[in-house]
Amino acid sequence: MRAMMKNKIAKIMENALKATVQNGYLADFQLPYLEVEPPANPQHGDYAANAAMILASQVKQNPRKIAQIIQDNISDPENIIEKIQIAGPGFINFFIKDNVWHEMLKEIEKDKDQFGRVDLGQGKIVQVEFVSANPTGPLHIGHARGAVVGDVIANLLTTAGFQISKEYYINDAGNQMNNLGKSVLFRYRELSGEKIEFPETCYRGDYIKDIARDILEREGDQYLHADEQKTISYFTQVAGSAIMEEIKVDLKDFGVTFDEYFSEKELYKDNGVGRLLDELQKQGFIYSDGETLWFKTTAFGDEKDRVVIRQNGDPTYFAADIAYHQNKFARGFDAVIDIWGADHHGYMPRMWAGIQALGHEKDALKIILVQLVNLLRGGVPVAMSTRSGEFVTLREVLDEVGKDAARYNFLMRRSDSHLDFDLEVAKKQSNENPVYYVQYAHARICSIIRMAQDRGIAVPVGADVNLSLLQEPEEKNLIKMLVRYPEMIYGAASSLEPHRLTFYLNELAGVFHSYYNKNKVISDDPRLTGARLFLIKMMKIVLQNVLSILGVSAPEKM
RNA sequence: GCGCCUGUAGCUCAGUUGGAUAGAGCAACGGACUUCUAAUCCGUGGGCCGAGAGUUCGAAUCCCUCCAGGCGCACCA
Numbered sequence: 242m243r244a245m246m247k248n249k250i251a252k253i254m255e256n257a258l259k260a261t262v263q264n265g266y267l268a269d270f271q272l273p274y275l276e277v278e279p280p281a282n283p284q285h286g287d288y289a290a291n292a293a294m295i296l297a298s299q300v301k302q303n304p305r306k307i308a309q310i311i312q313d314n315i316s317d318p319e320n321i322i323e324k325i326q327i328a329g330p331g332f333i334n335f336f337i338k339d340n341v342w343h344e345m346l347k348e349i350e351k352d353k354d355q356f357g358r359v360d361l362g363q364g365k366i367v368q369v370e371f372v373s374a375n376p377t378g379p380l381h382i383g384h385a386r387g388a389v390v391g392d393v394i395a396n397l398l399t400t401a402g403f404q405i406s407k408e409y410y411i412n413d414a415g416n417q418m419n420n421l422g423k424s425v426l427f428r429y430r431e432l433s434g435e436k437i438e439f440p441e442t443c444y445r446g447d448y449i450k451d452i453a454r455d456i457l458e459r460e461g462d463q464y465l466h467a468d469e470q471k472t473i474s475y476f477t478q479v480a481g482s483a484i485m486e487e488i489k490v491d492l493k494d495f496g497v498t499f500d501e502y503f504s505e506k507e508l509y510k511d512n513g514v515g516r517l518l519d520e521l522q523k524q525g526f527i528y529s530d531g532e533t534l535w536f537k538t539t540a541f542g543d544e545k546d547r548v549v550i551r552q553n554g555d556p557t558y559f560a561a562d563i564a565y566h567q568n569k570f571a572r573g574f575d576a577v578i579d580i581w582g583a584d585h586h587g588y589m590p591r592m593w594a595g596i597q598a599l600g601h602e603k604d605a606l607k608i609i610l611v612q613l614v615n616l617l618r619g620g621v622p623v624a625m626s627t628r629s630g631e632f633v634t635l636r637e638v639l640d641e642v643g644k645d646a647a648r649y650n651f652l653m654r655r656s657d658s659h660l661d662f663d664l665e666v667a668k669k670q671s672n673e674n675p676v677y678y679v680q681y682a683h684a685r686i687c688s689i690i691r692m693a694q695d696r697g698i699a700v701p702v703g704a705d706v707n708l709s710l711l712q713e714p715e716e717k718n719l720i721k722m723l724v725r726y727p728e729m730i731y732g733a734a735s736s737l738e739p740h741r742l743t744f745y746l747n748e749l750a751g752v753f754h755s756y757y758n759k760n761k762v763i764s765d766d767p768r769l770t771g772a773r774l775f776l777i778k779m780m781k782i783v784l785q786n787v788l789s790i791l792g793v794s795a796p797e798k799m
Numbered sequence: 800g801c802g803c804c805u806g807u808a809g810c811u812c813a814g815u816u817g818g819a820u821a822g823a824g825c826a827a828c829g830g831a832c833u834u835c836u837a838a839u840c841c842g843u844g845g846g847c848c849g850a851g852a853g854u855u856c857g858a859a860u861c862c863c864u865c866c867a868g869g870c871g872c873a874c875c876a
Contacts, residue, residue: 278815281822291818297856304856329819330856375876415876533874544802544872551874558876586803587871610804613870654812657804659869661811670838673825677838689835696835732815744813747823758831758840799838 243348245359247728250288250335251277253315253322258292260314267300267310279725286326286334287721293331304331339709339717345724347703349779357786359731362403368569369395369405371580372492375412376485377421378446380635383582385495386660387611388635389651389792391580392497393739394609396790401734406574407499410565413481414505415558420444421484422477426464428453429476433462446632448487452480491635496644496792508564514556517564518549526598536563541594541603559588563595566606570596576605578737583610583657609737611656617663633664642667645793649676652743652791675747676793679784682750684799686781689762693774698763700778701771710772715756719776722749723783739791746787753780 254275261267280289293308300307308327315325323336349356371391374384395405412418424443428450431437439445456464456479464472485502492498508514518534521527526537527549534550536559549560569577581588593603616623616633623633638647646667653675654660666673690700711720726745733741762773788795 276816276818278818280819281815282819285819289818294818294856332819412876417876548874553874555874557874583804584870585876588876589803612804658812659805674838675824678824681836681838685836685839692835729815736816740813741815744823751823754839755841757835758837761835763835799836 243345243352243356243727245728245731246337246341246345246724247277247279247288249319249321250290250337251275253317253335254290254292254311254333257311257315260316261310264314266314267296267302267307280332280334283718285328285332287337288335290333290335291331293327293333297331307331308333342717342720342724343708346708346720346776346779347706349723349782350703350775353782354786354789356782357400357727357730359401359727359734361401361731361734362398364402364404365575366404366406366573367398367576367578368408368572368574369398369578369580370408370410370569372497373410373412374488375415375417376481376488377417377444378484379448380488380491381632382616382635382638382662383614385635385638385647386614386651386656386662387580387582388492388495388497389648390609390611390656390739393648393652393742393791394578394580394737396792397730397734397739397742400730400790403734406501408501408503409499411485411502411504412558413485414509414561418477418481419473421449421480422473422475424449425453425456425476425480426469426473429457429464432457433465435465448484449480452483455483491639494639494644495635496648503565503568505561505565508561508568514560514564517567518556518560521563521598524598536560536591536594536598538591538594541590541597543590543594547591559591559595562592563599566592566596567599570599570601570605576607578607578609580609580611583612586610607737609656612659614651615659615661617661617665619665620663623664638664645680646674646676648792649679649743650674652739655738655740675743677799678754679743679746679750679788680794680796681799682753683781683784683788683795684797685757686753686777686784687797689777690774690781693763693770696763698767698770698774700774703775706772706775707768708772708775710769711776713756713760715752715759716773716776718752719749719756719780722752723779726783726787742787742791746784746791749780749783753777 254277258267258275262269275290275292276295277288277290280286293311294304296307297304305327308331312325312327312333315322321337321341323338325336326334328334352358369391372380372384372388374380380388391407395407399405420442421444424439424445427437427439427443432450432453456476464476518527521536522529522534526540528535528537532552533548535546536549538547539545547559548557549563550556566577579592589608592608593606596606597603641664642650650662650667651660670677693700708720711717729741729745733739760773762770762777764770764773785795
């Protein structure tokens, strides 16, 4: 774990501020948050601090004057600062010495695939729960975005120093599952020669027919005259586990794996849900109106109380979900992240009420909403409905578009923003498809390194390289972008925004492609060639590291 | 009707947690392959940041009121 450049500057600022107080230049003050960020305009230096402007109203002085006092109190024991400027309304701009950037670039060589790891998490144990589609049918494109977002957030948080457990919650105890069993039974009867009218609630996809046929071939027509409830229950179980297996395979081929699969049925064992509700009732969070049990979610800001036991005596999905989240926290997670489809957003206040009643902070449960995907083909919307069986499956997307392009496309927008996913565009190997832009940069680097080897030129190690030969603006820019990579990870992880990774990659690849077109890496100058080979090799490491978090391959050739 | 999300270039979207002159890709137009990969690059045009008021040194970003779109508003999940 390396110290981020940004933190070095932040530390220098912090010490300077302390010194101003100790030396009596400024009165004691409260600094809520010490902000040090790269300015939008690189002419303003490598990092800028806005502390003077924040303090202006508190110490009642002109921000530029405060900035001057802070600057006078800055000490730079590591000797990393080239110059400091006070600019604009009171920014303190820091320019870092080239050799400091160079030394940090060389650290990438040592860290290799570990480069980018930061200690945001400090070993905290966090669960990420995602996908969690009930096994009533194969995953479709709508599930795919949530799957990728969850998977990449998990990878990202791991990189940021959290211990992550990925979990799939199997909703296998409700009405939907019963409908699944019924649907199979209808198909089973149909295959046995009966004429069947399918009710609205039934699933119509071909996969139902396949399951029914399997049962018919394996076990014969004995269920035509068996007890219907028992048969449905049996068919539900057979179909549920068959579909779940298929879901697992699809996810695996999509690069998504889980540490745990948690069955909703577990919650009902030993009357677990009932006992929890009893406990909550004793604590006054649950009341009865004679026929139903209500959870007092309004006590925690929900707009109305919610039913946990229905009039017919069945617990609601919410009741199970309280028990599920209790179970999660009982397993020792410091925090829990749920990734939901945005159409479930109305459920959030209720869930937060649930965990607060259980005695946890609201913040311990983070909910990420993933907006639904508008699926298009050549600009034309593709209609989808699970029940009718008209939908584009994850499998079809994988076969048609490929894992890399599919995953990358789902990460190019903020999760809470709508996403148009056009199958024709996503499979195009063209400049409309950013995944190739980034992969191409990686392949190009590999190609250059291969070419150098063919000519008997080895990529030098850091100790043998003179990076001060790299004076092109793109070279300096690349060095800084690479060194700052851990800062991007830190920001993306703390805000849970995986799309920042794709934006970073696009920008990095862009600078590289531009550089490539202007300059030859391999030239007659052996020292310059060495320095440039070293630079692109460090870039290759960073590209690989980011792509690895995204679960996208880094091809050597394209 | 109430709640949540979203309104930024012709289109699709970023915008570093309130910072300096608002960016990128696509599309359009004009250029660059005898070269380490043209799946690339260079250049040009393009903006009332939905509207209005407010908070402060400073607002695309925060508060309030509207407008438009999406999604919710179950004893479904």
